[in-house]
Amino acid sequence: MTIQRITSKWDKTKVLLRNTAFHRLIPETAKLSKASLGEMLGRYGMVYVKPNRGTFGNGVIRVEKVKRGFKYQTGTKIRVFANLDSLYSHVKRTTGRRLFLVQKGIQLLKHANRRFDFRVMVQLSPKGKWETTGIIGRLAYPKKIVTNYHSGGTPLPFEKLMSTHMNGSQQQNYMSMLRKMGIQVAQHMQSTYPRIKEIGIDVAVDSKLNPWILEVNTKPDPYIFRKLKDRSVFQKVYRYAVAYGRLKGKRT
Ligand SMILES: Nc1ncnc2c1ncn2[C@@H]1O[C@H](COP(=O)(O)OP(=O)(O)O)[C@@H](O)[C@H]1O
Ligand SMILES: [Mg+2]
Missing domain, CATH: 3.30.1490 (Dna Ligase; domain 1)
Structure with a gap:
């Protein structure tokens, strides 16, 4: 059973729009x-x-x-x-x-005068349940319009980027909202693409703190989560990816 990958952003957007619950999250x-x-x-x-x-x-x-x-x-x-x-x-x-x-276009929030957004990682657990396994911020290279790591972006913890935009308990609430949203998106995508095992959602946050889904990746980079001090996040991301055959387990 191979893992399903979908590259067309247009196709994936149309699939998401079939669920009216997602409409307010998707920029036209x-x-x-x-x-x-x-x-x-x-x-x-x-x-x-x-x-x-x-x-x-x-x-x-x-x-x-x-x-x-x-x-x-x-x-x-x-x-x-x-x-x-x-x-x-x-x-x-x-x-x-x-x-x-x-x-x-979403006016991305800024930290140190640089734009940022988030990556929400959702994976099928070894027990076959969708789980949000990681959330990480991506701070754009100075003056750039994209936050991607491969375009010079810096992965940073959610809390660090949001500290000037909301207090601690708001941050916890926001992350649990993103975790739930991630699972709902994954379940919905799976109804059209039954062989997906993982998704990485790019989420922008605007100045009113509304979240926006910029894209859903079906081959998200697991290694970005290595940048978090909390090693347990990457360990789980990695363990799940090995379990569904995306990554080879460590040879010892
Ligand atoms: N509608 C948008 N509003 C604001 N920023 C955006 C928008 N679309 C993309 N971006 C920025 O560009 C980056 C790359 O866009 P994305 O759609 O994720 O394509 P890619 O497949 O190249 O990652 C996003 O992570 C975000 O920083
Ligand atoms: Mg992207």
């Missing part, structure tokens, strides 16, 4: 076209454009409506385009014929 997402880009910028003022099958934050673009037109950023490179036509023809140069998505 559309296939990229000049029309969808213009409409979403009009509606939200800021959007993210990303490859349908992307990883590591590669190819992700942030576009924001500004006085002089549209501010475009990828990596740390910023440009301003005077109108939608010039913006879109530039975007098209990088996207080519590949499918890209445009998504409502």
